[in-house]
Amino acid sequence: MAPHQRARAESPMLxxxxxxxNALFKRSEPLMAERQLQNIRQATTALTDLTKHSELVITHDNGPQVGLLALQGEGLHRCRPIP
Known part of the structure; x- marks a missing residue:
């Protein structure tokens, strides 16, 4: 096997x-950073098995955070500050 083929065969899957x-904030949940962190922990715990057989890259959609910041900017008092 050629060296470049061997390196590819030994590389883990990505x-x-x-x-x-919805993985960050679920409908009807309070818009709190603590709740978002709980949801992130739950999602990443579910992904741990993938790390046994491959390299893992996690990315996210920031729509809920942008929406929350917009609501805070409008003076919505039920929103807690984002840390």
Whole structure:
């Protein structure tokens, strides 16, 4: 086997996972950073098995965060500050 083929065969698979807005905040949940962190922990815990067989890249959609910042900018008092 040629050296470049051997390196490719030994390289782990690469998995890319995109967490959408619903993975970060679920409908009807309070818009709190603590809740978002709980949801992120739950999602990443579910992904741990992938790391046994491949390299893992995790990305996310920031729609919920942008929306929350917009609501805060409008003076919505029920939103807690984002740390």
């Amino acid at each position: 998995s890319v996972v995109a967490l959408g807005g």
